[in-house]
Amino acid sequence: MNSNKSPLITAINLILYYIVVMIVGTLGCAVIFTVYKLCTHLVAGQGLGISFNAIYFKRGIFLFAPVIFMLSNALMVFYLIRHSSRSWLPLLVYVALYALSWLILVPIDFTLEKRFLEKPTTINFQKSVTELSPGYFRTTGEDSASGDQIWYYSKVSELNVATGLCKNNDNIYTFNNLKLSSNSDFSDPLIKKTVEMNSRISYIAKKALILLNLARAAFFAGTLQWINFLTIALALLSVAGLRHISSWRLVNVLMIICFALAVFTFNIECYTGTIFSLPQKFFTDLFGGLPFLVNPFVSICNVFLFIVFTSLGFIIDIRRKGDFDSQALEDNFGENY
DSSP states (O other): OOOSSOHHHHHHHHHHHHHHHHHHHHHHHHHHHHHHHHHTTOOTTSOOOOSOOHHHHHHHHHHHHHHHHHHHHHHHHHHHHHTOOSSSHHHHHHHHHHHIIIIIIHHHHHHHHHHHHTSHHHHTOOOOOOOOOSSOEEETTTTSSOSSOEEEEEEEOTTSEEEEEEEETTEEEEEEEEEOOOOSSSSOHHHHHHHSOOHHHHHHHHHHHHHHHHHHHHHHHOHHHHHHHTHHHHHHHHGGGGTTSSSOHHHHHHHHHHHHHHHHHHHHHHHHOSTTHHHHHHHHHHSTTOTTOSSHHHHHHHHHHHHHHHHHHHHHHHHHHHHHHHHHHHHHHHHHO
């Protein structure tokens, strides 16, 4: 269905939509990150003691801003699906905003993040040692010895040394002067069990973190490495060519999501996995003499996907524009006769 809005209005709304998503998304993720990190200080039976931490908040902004830049591009594609137009002006604005994200905003974020982390006040920022509260049952010895056990601390000293009771299988025994470990990210395993991300969210977060680390490493490795990594941006950009592949908007949205996830997964696997080790070795040997191709297999595949999806998108849009023109001609003929 064609949008009733003019292409100019759609393009302006797309820019405003992009700005709102960027600001709200980045600040929202920074707040969630701050709250999550503050929860690592929590101990059952004790107050938080810290209401807000500016370092965590700034760290959250630098950490999540690139993620929001990438997600905002996908959301803009959904906007183009919802507000389709015969004009290519909204699509050109989308491409310009996409280039703004990857070529300007992401490098700025990486540069500012590096300066922020190099400050002496943020290099070794760690939570203060907090002793666990007595009177609580804690399982699996995450704060002490390993094993599937239940621990009850009747007393915990200021040095984080506990006295109490332990149940191991069918045995129950008392212990004294047990030094509690502080290796966990959380001060209290009870809080960790409640607040920690579930396995699915943790898996997605780890994959996103891998991609961010790859992007950051490529950016600081030099121009050639950064250009090679940016081929993933070309592949993701071209996925927008599928936005009108079906007359059903839901199908278009699902296609965009599936192919974008496929591009992400493929690139992460190429950089970190072994599934594509043989073709990677082949392309590296074949193009090893070309210094501008740091990872030839990944770069060539991303460029190939860009050409395929972009060409398909042009064909679909041209055919679609012809259908609109034919329908307009029929409507005009019907009105005159």
